[in-house]
Structure formats: C-alpha cells, structure tokens
Amino acid sequence: GAVVSQHPSWVICKSGTSVKIECRSLDFQATTMFWYRQFPKQSLMLMATSNEGSKATYEQGVEKDKFLINHASLTLSTLTVTSAHPEDSSFYICSASVLPGGTGELFFGEGSRLTVL
Amino acid sequence: TQLLEQSPQFLSIQEGENLTVYCNSSSVFSSLQWYRQEPGEGPVLLVTVVTGGEVKKLKRLTFQFGDARKDSSLHITAAQPGDTGLYLCAGAEAGSYQLTFGKGTKLSVIP
Numbered sequence: 001g002a003v004v005s006q007h008p009s010w011v012i013c014k015s016g017t018s019v020k021i022e023c024r025s026l027d028f029q030a031t032t033m034f035w036y037r038q039f040p041k042q043s044l045m046l047m048a049t050s051n052e053g054s055k056a057t058y059e060q061g062v063e064k065d066k067f068l069i070n071h072a073s074l075t076l077s078t079l080t081v082t083s084a085h086p087e088d089s090s091f092y093i094c095s096a097s098v099l100p101g102g103t104g105e106l107f108f109g110e111g112s113r114l115t116v117l
Numbered sequence: 118t119q120l121l122e123q124s125p126q127f128l129s130i131q132e133g134e135n136l137t138v139y140c141n142s143s144s145v146f147s148s149l150q151w152y153r154q155e156p157g158e159g160p161v162l163l164v165t166v167v168t169g170g171e172v173k174k175l176k177r178l179t180f181q182f183g184d185a186r187k188d189s190s191l192h193i194t195a196a197q198p199g200d201t202g203l204y205l206c207a208g209a210e211a212g213s214y215q216l217t218f219g220k221g222t223k224l225s226v227i228p
Contacts, residue, residue: 004159034215043205043220044160093159106216108152108159 002028004096006109013084014117020080021112023094029074030096034106035067038091050077050094084116120144121208123219131227133195138222140206141188147211149189151180154203154221163191196226 003026013019023033031052036044048069049057056069066088068080077096081088091113095106122141130136140149148167152160164173166182166189173180177200179192193200203223207216 006159009157041223043218044207045218046215049215091157095159105162105165108161111157111159113157 002026002096002098002107004030004094004107004109006092006094006112008112009110010113010115012115012117015085016083018080018082019084019114020078021092021094021114023077023079023096023109025075025096025107028096028098030077030098031074033071033077033094033096035069035077035079036093036095038093038111040091044093047079052077081114084114086116089114089116121206121217121219123204123206123222125222126220127223127225129225129227130196132198136193136196136224138191138193138204138206138224139188140190140208140219142208143187144208144210145186146208147186149182149186149206149208150216151189151191152205152207154205156203160205193224196224198226198228200224201226 005024007022011019033050035047037047038044046059047062050069050071052071052074058064066082071077091111093111095108097106124139150165151163154160164180169184169186171182177194181190203221205221206219209216
C-alpha cells in the first residue's frame with residue numbers, strides 16, 4: 001500500500017514555543033490530507049482537511065490561528081502548533097488518499113506525539 | 118456530524134476465544150471502515166464495507182455491514198495475542214470523504 005510518513009515521531013517542547021509536524025506521502029501524490037488529534041484512550045478526532053494550494057478547512061472548535069496548516073506541495077502537508085501549551089499535548093496523526101478529493105482508501109502516518117512541558 | 122458508538126470499549130480475553138465488536142449509529146453511512154491501531158502508531162485499514170448486508174472475511178476476522186448501513190460488527194475467531202490492539206470503526210456520509218471515528222475498542226488477548 002501507499003506510504004505516509006510523519007516527522008517527528010516524538011517532540012517535547014516548552015510551553016509557548018511553536019512546533020511543526022510534517023506529513024509526507026512518499027510514493028503518491030495527495031491533493032487532500034487530513035489531520036487528526038488523539039488524546040490518550042480516546043479515538044481520532046478530525047482537526048482539519050488540508051488541500052494542496054488552498055486554505056485548510058477546519059472542524060468546528062479547532063482554532064485555525066493556533067493550528068496552522070500548510071499544504072504547499074502534492075506530497076507534503078505541515079501542521080504547526082503555535083504557542084503550544086500543556087493542553088495541546090496529544091498524538092497528532094495525518095492521513096492521505098491516493099485519489100483526488102480525498103476519496104478512496106486513506107493511508108495514515110505513524111503519528112507524532114507532542115508533549116508540552 | 119454522524120456519531121458512531123462502539124462497544125465494548127475494553128475487552129480482555131484468553132487466547133483461542135471468540136469475540137465480537139459492534140459499531141452502531143442512528144445515521145446511514147455510504148461506507149464504513151475498520152482500522153486497527155497499535156500504541157504509538159497510526160491506524161491501519163483492515164476493511165471497507167459499502168453494501169448493506171455485506172460480509173467480508175480477512176483470515177480469522179469477519180466484518181459485517183448492517184442491512185440498513187447503520188451498523189457494523191467485527192468478529193474475531195480464535196483470538197491470538199497478535200490481535201491485541203485498538204480497533205476503530207469509521208464511517209463516511211454519502212458524498213463525503215471525511216471519516217467519523219468511533220471511540221474504539223481496546224482488545225487484549227492474553228496468552
């Protein structure tokens with residue numbers, strides 16, 4: 001199957017700093033990628049839909065100014081957590097579809113665990 | 118936004134036992150997917166069901182989509198320790214590619 005890679009896998013930062021997480025589709029082009037957040041013992045919650053070359057679409061309750069998403073190429077989307085606080089500590093996961101518009105099977109990255117001290 | 122209820126939330130069984138995980142909603146889905154997630158990793162797709170009443174088998178795993186496309190089940194026969202993980206169901210509304218995830222079922226298979 002298609003491969004989606006996230007970097008970094010783990011990141012620890014101080015409160016108030018910004019952290020960037022990358023999501024790359026390694027062997028296919030993804031016009032649409034999705035970002036999720038998963039708190040311990042909970043399910044995935046969709047944060048935003050990232051479209052190449054356009055602004056991301058954020059789910060209700062997700063602050064777009066805090067979680068900056070950039071999808072500058074067909075193989076890379078980035079999520080920047082700005083001015084991170086301990087409550088932002090979570091497991092962030094991206095997914096991408098091999099089909100245009102985000103339809104079809106989704107392939108997930110390995111996830112990035114963010115710990116804000 | 119459609120809601121998916123998964124049950125049970127936690128399940129601990131002995132190796133060799135059978136189990137069933139349920140995924141229910143009051144809404145109709147155009148498709149429903151089952152994922153397995155290991156700690157610290159992203160979910161991995163197990164199966165996609167799209168037709169009401171559809172049954173798919175993946176080795177010892179049997180997936181069923183309800184006739185009304187509102188519910189689904191995952192049945193594991195003769196569970197193995199390697200089946201341990203978080204099982205998530207996720208549904209998509211008609212015409213949408215966005216998935217709504219259930220809360221997951223954490224399965225532990227004890228040797």
